[in-house]
Amino acid sequence: MSDVITTDVVIIGAGPCGLFTVFELGLLDIKCHVLDILDRPGGQCAELYPEKPIYDIPALPLVTGADLTSRLMEQAAPFKPQFHFNQMVTSLEKCGDTDFVLMTDGDLVFNCKVVVIAAGGGSFMPKKPPIPGIDAYEGKSVFYSVKKMEAFRGKDVLIVGGGDSALDWVNNLQPITNSMTLLHRRDEFRAAPDSVNKMRELVAAGKMKLAIGQVTGLGGADGMLSSATVKGTDGNSFDVACNTMLPFFGLTMKLGPVADWGLNLTENLIAVDTEKFETNVSGIFAVGDINTYPGKLKLILSGFHEAALMAQQAFRYINPGERLLFQYTTSSTNLQKKLGVA
Amino acid sequence: MAKITFIQHNGNEITADGIAGMTVMETAVKNQVPGIDADCGGACACATCHVYVEPDWVAKTGKRNPMEEDMLDFAFDVRDNSRLSCQIKVSDALDGLRVKVPEKQF
Numbered sequence: 001m002s003d004v005i006t007t008d009v010v011i012i013g014a015g016p017c018g019l020f021t022v023f024e025l026g027l028l029d030i031k032c033h034v035l036d037i038l039d040r041p042g043g044q045c046a047e048l049y050p051e052k053p054i055y056d057i058p059a060l061p062l063v064t065g066a067d068l069t070s071r072l073m074e075q076a077a078p079f080k081p082q083f084h085f086n087q088m089v090t091s092l093e094k095c096g097d098t099d100f101v102l103m104t105d106g107d108l109v110f111n112c113k114v115v116v117i118a119a120g121g122g123s124f125m126p127k128k129p130p131i132p133g134i135d136a137y138e139g140k141s142v143f144y145s146v147k148k149m150e151a152f153r154g155k156d157v158l159i160v161g162g163g164d165s166a167l168d169w170v171n172n173l174q175p176i177t178n179s180m181t182l183l184h185r186r187d188e189f190r191a192a193p194d195s196v197n198k199m200r201e202l203v204a205a206g207k208m209k210l211a212i213g214q215v216t217g218l219g220g221a222d223g224m225l226s227s228a229t230v231k232g233t234d235g236n237s238f239d240v241a242c243n244t245m246l247p248f249f250g251l252t253m254k255l256g257p258v259a260d261w262g263l264n265l266t267e268n269l270i271a272v273d274t275e276k277f278e279t280n281v282s283g284i285f286a287v288g289d290i291n292t293y294p295g296k297l298k299l300i301l302s303g304f305h306e307a308a309l310m311a312q313q314a315f316r317y318i319n320p321g322e323r324l325l326f327q328y329t330t331s332s333t334n335l336q337k338k339l340g341v342a
Numbered sequence: 343m344a345k346i347t348f349i350q351h352n353g354n355e356i357t358a359d360g361i362a363g364m365t366v367m368e369t370a371v372k373n374q375v376p377g378i379d380a381d382c383g384g385a386c387a388c389a390t391c392h393v394y395v396e397p398d399w400v401a402k403t404g405k406r407n408p409m410e411e412d413m414l415d416f417a418f419d420v421r422d423n424s425r426l427s428c429q430i431k432v433s434d435a436l437d438g439l440r441v442k443v444p445e446k447q448f
Contacts, residue, residue, distance in 0.1 A: 048387040121381055129418045130446045162415045185420050190412040214419060250416040252390060252448065253381050298383060 015043020017288030017303030026079025121253035161248035
């Protein structure tokens with residue numbers, strides 16, 4: 001267990017609303033640590049649609065998910081937020097009258113005065129194909145990610161999927177496996193052309209197999225896979241011998257541990273007021289897609305507004321008794337100094 | 343207005359009023375049809391609004407577009423009548439449309 005990190009605010013989620021929360025809190029001299037389950041900032045903008053254009057960000061007639069993320073990172077940079085990626089918050093508890101203790105699956109522990117949940121649609125988790133009996137193999141011979149390549153040395157590996165993750169791991173793991181089979185539902189791949197070409201060269205050289213079809217069943221015992229049953233495009237089934245399977249069907253969002261923190265939920269969304277965007281637990285706020293209130297619209301611009309208002313109340317918790325002076329970035333030398341422009 | 347029926351995996355049926363111009367996915371979400379997750383909100387970026395169009399409606403709902411075909415790689419048990427419901431626009435011609443919802447969008 002690492003040392004406790006003490007800070008003003010922990011923001012859960014490094015998507016656009018989490019990033020803009022850093023900015024709004026920063027203007028009020030409040031320091032933040034930002035956690036995200038992904039390995040980079042941007043949330044849905046990074047994971048689901050980095051290259052798709054967004055047309056409804058004020059003053060940006062067209063911006064891609066990736067560009068919006070990098071601009072928000074730039075805007076937040078003067079406030080030196082500290083990011084912790086690949087971290088899922090597993091517990092959040094009140095500690096004493098004013099503090100919260102927050103723990104992650106990566107054994108990080110935070111002590112803070114205010115928590116902002118900006119977790120969008122929830123935690124991104126790998127999609128688990130609903131193949132009958134797959135649960136028994138998960139973690140033993142079916143894996144949804146590659147943590148250490150060495151674990152796959154000498155194995156008979158079946159990789160399922162046609163995107164970049166599937167193709168990258170086919171090409172990276174093939175040299176160390178005993179046998180490699182790639183299974184995809186069609187003989188077309190949406191992965192980078194380079195990776196697809198490399199895979200096709202390996203197939204042509206007889207170093208791996210490519211099968212077209214979809215998995216319908218698994219064979220094996222005690223969690224150890226011995227084969228996968230595949231339905232081909234002609235409707236006929238065949239077996240692929242393998243002792244390890246890696247399905248790559250992308251990520252999906254699940255609310256996850258947030259449901260266990262004693263917050264009032266409405267249809268899996270966190271209920272907040274519309275003055276401070278605070279939950280039923282004082283000191284815990286929710287902004288962006290994860291919150292709900294009468295009239296809520298799941299738009300990035302709504303999350304930005306919510307962040308600005310919640311920051312005001314966060315200031316009062318962090319600086320009890322201090323007067324909060326409303327200032328504009330256009331005219332306040334004080335704010336401009338914080339932004340590093342004055 | 344077009345009546346759209348969502349057939350659940352357990353056989354239950356939910357019929358909802360679709361408004362022309364909205365998508366079948368939006369109609370499902372608005373009427374809280376279980377099994378249509380629509381993680382990405384309709385950007386054709388997640389494949390969690392997968393449905394099977396009933397055979398006699400396949401011609402009317404049309405063909406998958408190339409982006410949708412790519413995204414279906416992230417769906418499970420893709421069949422010839424698989425569509426992403428965010429890519430089917432409701433119109434009067436689809437009045438009576440019937441689609442099956444898979445057991446799980448996973």
